[in-house]
Amino acid sequence: MIAIEVGWGTTLAIKTAVVLGIVPLTALILGYVFLLKMMSHMQSRLGPMDPGGFHGWYQLIGDGIKFLQKEDIMPGEADRRVFALAPAIVVLSTFLVFVVIPAGPRIRVASLDSVKMFDGVGVFYALAVSSLSVIGVLMAGWASSNKYALLGALRAAAQLIAYELPLVLAVVGVVIQAGTMSLQGIVHFQQTGSLFGWSGIGFPLILTQFVGFALFMVASQAELTQPPFDMPVAESELVAGYMVEYTGFRFLFFFIGEFGTAFAFAALAATLFLGGWSVPWVHCTAADFLGPAVLFAKVMFVAFLMFWARFTYPRFREDQLQAIAWKWLIPIALANILLTGVLKVAF
């Protein structure tokens, strides 16, 4: 047991630094591993594999420098304050999700478990703040005073609202089974649970909630506006949708927001369905050290699935997207909840 006595001020400073650092860092990791390397391999791209010698390691740094050099252009007709604020709100929603994701038995920024009514509200909070980004997207689209940006923003709003429901409903099964809404509690449930009396690998909830996992992946793909649900940014029709007027550093904010949110959703999926930081038989101090690495490995696996779909599929049309959400995902999610509830009572 490590005992480090620190005051609340120091703790707060450390926590803030970790959260502030983790969003750009995770965004860069995903951008590097998947956008530059995996995509290059899948698409026979030569460019991103070249700079810097070994495997094109310099490419991401070069891209970053490029973004910082770009002129900061604001359209003449733009609503200046809203235009400037929008990227910050998108990134903010990502920051807020990271607050509750546990990386070990005692490694978390805030658990929100002190809300006694539901035995913690971590899941509820994470899903709520993750949808804040739609406000930033709408602001960006409206303030740009550009028709493409407006179309993109309205598509984004319709899409994020439609897919919020399946996302939440997909998680309800997990919550019913674990009996708690605390993310830490769900992880503990998965670590200490057993399969028909055998506790060899704990009880990762994907074994019973595979339907929920699939729904969560589809809906989070839509929440992230990634292909096949990338109509808001649809570069072949709306050029870049709500981001079309953004340049340089502001655009970089959207980029960080996009990949940071991808990481956050992957972390949520890993926590809810794959057991998060938990490793069977490893407890306490050892888990504190091993937990983050295990969580990271699981997150990368989930992110791999996300980006695999992203680089493979074409894009749905807006009306088809809505039809999928309302006609298929939501009924399936409701049936899943019903079944989970019945089985929970039966066993």
Next chain:
Amino acid sequence: MTTTDLPSPGDLPEIAVDPAAFRHLADAQVAVELDTGDMVLNIGPQHPATHGTLRLVVRLDGERVVSADPVIGYMHRGYEKLTEFRTYPQITTLINRIDWLSSFANEVPFIAAAEHLMGIEAPPRAQYLRTILTELSRIATFVLFLGEMGLQVGAITPAFYGFRDREYVLNLIEAVTGGRFHPNFNRIGGIKDDLPWGWISECKSVMQKVLASCDEFDDLVVGNPIFQKRTRSIGIIPQELGAAYGVSGSNLRASGVDWDLRRDGPDYLVYNDLDWKVWTHPDGDSFSRYWVRLQETRESARMVLQMLEQLPSGPLMAKVPRIIKVPEGEVFVNTENPLGEMGYYVISKGATGPFRTKIRSASFSNVSLLPWLLRGVYVPDIVTILASLYFILGDIDR
């Protein structure tokens, strides 16, 4: 011209289109935007979906298109006029640049027109090489389409596969002609050079790669349920309408018209010596246009393999005077180019250059259909339809 005069999206099946219904231009539309609440969206001339500099003035009701106006001419280079001030051998340099994706195929009908007027026929080996290079440029054009269409529908990966395969084929063309985009390799009476050493085996292996990657496109794009959802019954061209607008080539064959100038046109090049098939599809929608081009890419690759097997030996040039003067006369030669029917009407007055040249290119007809095709579709379908028609703006603004 008020909004009520516009045909509603509901009555699509009527075919006769009054062009006057779409003659409202951009500057008059600011007022329209104010009093109807429809949004006027200006797509292009700089837009990733317009293959160059096409401008589409689209009136939107939400995401639904009320009317669409194509505006062309941003790249007009005056080639028809320029031909009057060039000699015949110089003109191939110009017409290379009309449809820049398949430049070699552009040279063929013009050279054939000049040869026809002079009464010269190129020797068999030259004819074979011309056919091989034409089919190679067809493959280079179509694999780009196969990838590009995927990109426009939203999948980025096929686009890179398309460019990769195009690279293989362009390397082949470069090895023979020295030029990747603009070979300028045809001569009146034959062809400039023979194949380089080792080219035939290289070409065979590339054709195998192309056939393999066609199977890949079949799996990745055609077999994809999302792609089918996006393209099936989108942008249907009825046979009669397509024929009435002068649509040709793969676009017309995708509407079920079994008509290919390589088979049905005047006897040109060596297509009659080959065993090949004209592919058609009954539907006439965007999907069938993709499917037909995929099959034609395969067919072209097989044709090239056949021609490499039965390539005759012999001279590359017929006997041609040193200074080419084409005798007085008029001729129209049309051929099946990758984008459709390409024709040159050449009038000669016996000088070293033509008196007048009229160029008939395929893309213009495709774009003329747009106001009809785009009525009542959604914004994403605009891009699907534009991509599936596959036009090159250089081919329109000559």
